Amino acid sequence: MISSDTIVASATASGQGAVSVIRLSGPSAIQIGETLAQRTLHPRTAHYGALHNNSEQIDSGLWLCFPKPKSFTGEDVVEFQGHGGPVVIQRCIQAMVDQGARPAKPGEFSERAFLNDKIDLTQAEAIADLIAASSDQAARAANHSMNGVFGNRINALVDSLTHIRTHIEAHIDFPDEEISPTALTRIQSELDTVHTSLSDLLSRAEDGVKLNQSPRIGLIGAPNAGKSSLLNALSQQPLAIVTDIPGTTRDLIRHTIVVRGLELSITDTAGIRDTTDRIEQEGIKRAQDAVKHCDIIVCLFDATSHPSIHDQDIERLVSHALTPTQTLLTIHNKIDLDTDPLENHSSYNYVQISAVKGDGIDQLLDWFEEHLRSNHQAETIFTARARHLKHLRESLNYLETARTLELTSMTIDLVAEDLRLAQHCLSEITGRFSSDDLLGEIFSSFCIGK
Ligand SMILES: Nc1nc2c(ncn2[C@@H]2O[C@H](COP(=O)(O)OP(=O)(O)OP(=O)(O)O)[C@@H](O)[C@H]2O)c(=O)[nH]1
Ligand SMILES: [Mg+2]
Structure with missing residues (x-):
C-alpha cells in the first residue's frame, strides 16, 4: 500500500522525560526531516543536530532516517530524538505539520506496517x-x-x-x-x-x-474473618474499613496490586452469614455473585473460632460449583492469636497467616506466584x-x-x-x-x- 500522506506523532509517553522520540512516516518524511535538520540524512545513520523551523532553533537531538522498505511501517521513516518536555515536543511536531505532515491517528504507524505486510494482525x-x-x-x-x-x-x-x-x-x-x-x-x-x-x-x-487481564482474586468468609484486613495488608494501605463489629463491609471493594511482577485484581466482600438486615443481605448477594467471576477464590477463616477447616465450611461460603478454571485457596487467619495447632481437612490449598501482623503474607504471595506462573508454560505462551x-x-x-x-x-x-x-x-x-x-x-x- 502506498500512502499519499505523511504522518507524525510523538512515539514516547506524554509528560516530561529526558528524551522523546518523534516519528514521521510517509512519502515526504525524508524531505521534511532534511528541511528541519537543514542537512542530508543518510540512511540508518545517527546525526546529531538542531531542529529548525524557518530560522528559529526549536530543539537539538539525534536524527535517524530509515528509507522504505526497511522501516517499521515499510514507508520512508524519520525519527527525531529530542528533549522530552510536552511544549518542546508539541513545537517540533508543529514544525513538521507546517512542512506538510499531518498528526497521526491512534495506531496508524502499526496499521501502515500491517498494510505494507511488515507484520500480520496478531503481531500488530x-x-x-x-x-x-x-x-x-x-x-x-x-x-x-x-x-x-x-x-x-x-x-x-x-x-x-x-x-x-x-x-x-x-x-x-x-x-x-x-x-x-x-x-x-x-x-x-x-x-x-x-x-x-x-x-x-x-x-x-x-x-x-x-494474560491480558489481571487475575481476579475474591476474598470471602464469615464476618470478622479478616478479609478487609488482608486486602489492606496486600495493598499496604487502609483501603477498607476494619472494625471488630461483624458485618462491617457491605459493598465490594476492588483494588489492583502489583507484586513480584504480577498484577492482581483483589475484591474484598461482605461477610457471609444469615441476617435479616436488608442492606447486609444485598452485600452478601453481591459477594457471592462477585466470586463467581473470580479466577482464585480465597476463603478466609478465623483461626480462633475455626481451628479446623472442612469442605462443608467452604460450601457454606461459596454458593456455586467451581468452574474448571477457578481455584480455591483456604486461609487460616489470626494465627498470632492461636496457640493450638490448626488443621485443614478440606481438599483445597491451604495457607496460614496473620493479616494484622503480616505473618504468612510472603507464603501467600509465593502461592499466588507459583499458581499463576504454573498456569502458563513460558516457552509456549502468547x-x-x-x-x-x-x-x-x-x-x-x-x-x-x-x-x-x-x-x-x-x-x-x-x-x-x-x-x-x-x-x-x-x-x-x-x-x-x-x-x-x-x-x-x-x-x-x-x-x-x-
Ligand atoms: N489479632 C488479629 N486480629 C485480626 C487479624 N485480622 C483481622 N483481625 C481483626 O479482626 C477484626 C475483623 O477484621 P476485618 O478485617 O474487618 O474482618 P472482615 O472479614 O473484613 O469482616 P466483615 O467486613 O465484617 O465481613 C478486626 O478487629 C481486625 O483487627 C489478625 O490477623 N490478627
Ligand atoms: Mg470487611
Whole structure:
C-alpha cells in the first residue's frame, strides 16, 4: 500500500522525560526531516543536530532516517530524538505539520506496517499488548506473539487446510469417480491432525487471553474473618474499613496490586452469614455473585473460632460449583492469636497467616506466584484476544462439521465448503481477509505514535 500522506506523532509517553522520540512516516518524511535538520540524512545513520523551523532553533537531538522498505511501517521513516518536555515536543511536531505532515491517528504507524505486510494482525495486536502488559509474564507472552509465534501457528493450520482442500477439490472435478479408500484414509488422517492442532491452539489462546487481564482474586468468609484486613495488608494501605463489629463491609471493594511482577485484581466482600438486615443481605448477594467471576477464590477463616477447616465450611461460603478454571485457596487467619495447632481437612490449598501482623503474607504471595506462573508454560505462551477466540472457535466448528460427514462423491461439496469456511476464519485472525471496519476497530484502540 502506498500512502499519499505523511504522518507524525510523538512515539514516547506524554509528560516530561529526558528524551522523546518523534516519528514521521510517509512519502515526504525524508524531505521534511532534511528541511528541519537543514542537512542530508543518510540512511540508518545517527546525526546529531538542531531542529529548525524557518530560522528559529526549536530543539537539538539525534536524527535517524530509515528509507522504505526497511522501516517499521515499510514507508520512508524519520525519527527525531529530542528533549522530552510536552511544549518542546508539541513545537517540533508543529514544525513538521507546517512542512506538510499531518498528526497521526491512534495506531496508524502499526496499521501502515500491517498494510505494507511488515507484520500480520496478531503481531500488530501484540505490540499494543506489550505496551499494556501488566506483568512480566504478559510482557513475555506479548513478545512471543510479536515475534510471530501465534501467527505462524495459524499460518501452518491454513497451509494444512489448503493442502487438504486441494485433494478434495480435485475429486470434485471428477464427480463420477468414487474416492479411493487410500485417498479417503489420507484425507481423514490429515483432518484429524488439523483438528488436534486447532483444539490445542484454542486452549493456548484461551490462556493467552487471560494474560491480558489481571487475575481476579475474591476474598470471602464469615464476618470478622479478616478479609478487609488482608486486602489492606496486600495493598499496604487502609483501603477498607476494619472494625471488630461483624458485618462491617457491605459493598465490594476492588483494588489492583502489583507484586513480584504480577498484577492482581483483589475484591474484598461482605461477610457471609444469615441476617435479616436488608442492606447486609444485598452485600452478601453481591459477594457471592462477585466470586463467581473470580479466577482464585480465597476463603478466609478465623483461626480462633475455626481451628479446623472442612469442605462443608467452604460450601457454606461459596454458593456455586467451581468452574474448571477457578481455584480455591483456604486461609487460616489470626494465627498470632492461636496457640493450638490448626488443621485443614478440606481438599483445597491451604495457607496460614496473620493479616494484622503480616505473618504468612510472603507464603501467600509465593502461592499466588507459583499458581499463576504454573498456569502458563513460558516457552509456549502468547497473548491472544477475544476476537481470536471467536475465529478459532468458529473454525473448529466448521472443521468438526466437516469431519462428521462421511466423505463420498455425494457429500464432497459440503465438506469442501466447511473446510473453506474453517480456513477463512483462521485467515481473519492474521488479517489476510479482514474488512476495513475491523481494521479500524483494532487500530483505533492503540496509542498515538504506535
Ligand atoms: N489479632 C488479629 N486480629 C485480626 C487479624 N485480622 C483481622 N483481625 C481483626 O479482626 C477484626 C475483623 O477484621 P476485618 O478485617 O474487618 O474482618 P472482615 O472479614 O473484613 O469482616 P466483615 O467486613 O465484617 O465481613 C478486626 O478487629 C481486625 O483487627 C489478625 O490477623 N490478627
Ligand atoms: Mg470487611
